Amino acid sequence: xxxxxxxxxxxxxxxxxxxxxxxxxxxxxxxxxxxxxxxxxxxxxxxxxxxxxxxxxxxxxxxxxxxxxxxxxxxxxxxxxxxxxxxxxxxxxxxxxxxxxxxxxxxxxxxxxxxxxxxxxxxxxxxxxxxxxxxxxxxxxxxxxxxxxxxxxxxxxxxxxxxxxx
Numbered sequence: 001x002x003x004x005x006x007x008x009x010x011x012x013x014x015x016x017x018x019x020x021x022x023x024x025x026x027x028x029x030x031x032x033x034x035x036x037x038x039x040x041x042x043x044x045x046x047x048x049x050x051x052x053x054x055x056x057x058x059x060x061x062x063x064x065x066x067x068x069x070x071x072x073x074x075x076x077x078x079x080x081x082x083x084x085x086x087x088x089x090x091x092x093x094x095x096x097x098x099x100x101x102x103x104x105x106x107x108x109x110x111x112x113x114x115x116x117x118x119x120x121x122x123x124x125x126x127x128x129x130x131x132x133x134x135x136x137x138x139x140x141x142x143x144x145x146x147x148x149x150x151x152x153x154x155x156x157x158x159x160x161x162x163x164x165x166x
Contacts, residue, residue, distance in 0.1 A: 031056060031136065033071050035083050039114030039121065043069060043151065044083070044141065051143040052083065052151065054136035064089070064110070064131075066160060067153040069138035072112065075126050083138060084112035084122050085154075090131075093161040096124055103128075110134065113156075 033052045035044040044050050054071050064070060064086055074080040088094045088111030094103050097117075105111050109128035114120025123129060138151045 032142065033081065033083060033136075033138070037119075039116050039119055040069070040083055040085075041116040043085075043115050045147075049144060050141065050147070052138040053140040053142050055139045056136040064134065064137060065153075066092075066162070067155045069151045069153075070112065071135045071138060072129060073133040073135065075129055075133060081135065084114050084120070086134075087111045087113050087123070087155065088128075088160055089162070094123075095159045095161075097159070098124060108132075 031054050033054045035050045035052055044052070052069075052071075066086060066089060068086050069083060070086050071081055071083050074082050088105040090105055090107045090109060092105045092111065094105060094111050095101075096103060103111075105128050108131055110131055111123045112129050113122045113124065117124075140151055141147050141149050
């Protein structure tokens, strides 16, 4: 029995070490996010089993730019993580087409929308999102294999008036 335990000890040690390293990498650098629903169509299709590579570095500096796809904690359900496109940064003016109103993004917040606006539940419904809820930047679609590609960076035309520093 002692020989079996002695033989298993290095294996257990490597498994625990590997798990800790994996957790550190997914917490600080990269992770995978499952994408569900049709709010980000056509970037993500409405089917289960699509995954995105999420870059987590740069969170402390809020190093994001307009047009990027990001993951964030839902402002209405803290147990949900969502994927949307970052449309506006603090100080930007956003034209909301459904209401014909123009909204200013307050300091410390961002404006997030799904690519498929007709079905997306986003900043048009729950207002600008605190930057502290953003968890990372989607860099690539990694699953299914036929969709492997870089996540494109784009903005809806004519809807964002960026904040200018004079």
